[in-house]
Amino acid sequence: MRRLIPTGDMRRPVEFTEDAQPAPAPDEVLIKVEAFSPNRGETFLLEAPAAGLAPGKDVAGLVVQAAADGSGPPAGTRVVGHPPGGGWAEYAAVPTHSVAVLPDGIDAVRAAALPLAGITALRLLRAAGAVTGRRLLLTGASGGVGHYLTELAAAAGAEVTAVTATAERGARLRELGAAAVVHDVAYADGPFDVVLESVGGGVLADALARLVPGGTLVWFGQAGRVPATVNFFDLLAGPENAVIRHFHYAGAPYGADLATLVRLVAGGRLHPEIGRTDDWSRTADVLVDLRERRVRGNAVLTTGASR
Incomplete structure (x- = not known):
């Protein structure tokens, strides 16, 4: 599968590489990523990336492999997730305690904009x-x-x-x-x-x-x-x-907060502000714009995956 990895060069902060599809832990689902949303704080990690850094904490897509322990949604379910990392890829493994099911009325682009910013x-x-x-x-x-x-x-x-x-x-x-x-x-x-x-x-x-x-x-x-x-x-x-x-937002589980955000969006009570949507082939450019504060609200990248 394809994955975005840091280059260490902030003019083009990420590039594609081929990688093995992640092997989920027993309490993780495997998601085919349809959209992900980088956050400005993540751009700072790209300045001097740690060895093996696999960015990406906000994803939305389709569960293609259910959790082996029986927790979480079954294969074929559309979800939004907040993994510890690894979301800027075609597939991502996400703990079942940090996913929420998406209703038909919420597309992957809006869903991907929810996790980090919304939970915070x-x-x-x-x-x-x-x-x-x-x-x-x-x-x-x-x-x-x-x-x-x-x-x-x-x-x-x-x-x-x-x-x-x-x-x-x-x-x-x-x-x-x-x-x-x-x-x-x-x-x-x-x-x-x-x-x-x-x-x-x-x-x-x-x-x-x-x-x-x-x-x-x-x-x-x-x-x-x-x-x-x-x-x-x-x-x-x-x-x-x-x-x-x-204050620091972090601390799993995130599933209950994600479900709350999804419910508010579905009910018309919360409106993600998405200032930039683009194909993930342009992720490097979007990251530069996000870092330089040229994006209002969230930026979302789409992988071209579909149901």
Whole structure:
């Protein structure tokens, strides 16, 4: 089968190779991949790839081999999955605890955009606690996580202010329920009960300063790749007793969260923002665009596989 592997050259970060079809563990299904969605964080792993790195955590396709232990869906079932890796290939082995069955109304392209970004958004909102009636500031809102978070939080009754680098990248956020979209934290009309921060650098300190006393900042990324610096004395003049909470989405099983996301999409309550869809022969170009923030929402690559 064909698989994409890292080159170590960020001008063309991946290339095709021939590889053996994966041999699933007893608790894994074998999926014929129809579509996969790379995430911007994965592009950073390609800079100096570890030996044997097989990227790919968001896949959708058809189960062609059921799990030997009897768990999970049978062969012939359309699913979305979140494997530890290996998804940028014609076939992927995925633990049955990290797949969800797809209804006929959800195609592989939309499904592939759900796992990492959607699971992160769900778990972030749980970390933030009850948001109904609360003012929420979301930085770095133009990616896949930001679009899901905006729609989910607004639907839960939060008043969401989204921060995006440009107007074009934030164009859909108002439609998804954002009360305001600004292009610099300095223009965010606070104070806010909760800040969800993913940029780092000076943005974290600026966002923290806009919390109410006793408010919470959940730090879930550093997309700007610049460490954050916080001045203790600035907090004394602003959000006293603020809570800064580190967040990382990872932790299997993922199946229940995937099933929730699928149910919300099927019910018209969640709308994946897919800024780029292309054949997987153009994966290298898409990865460069994703890394350079030229993609709004998620990017999805299709393999040409069909039912």
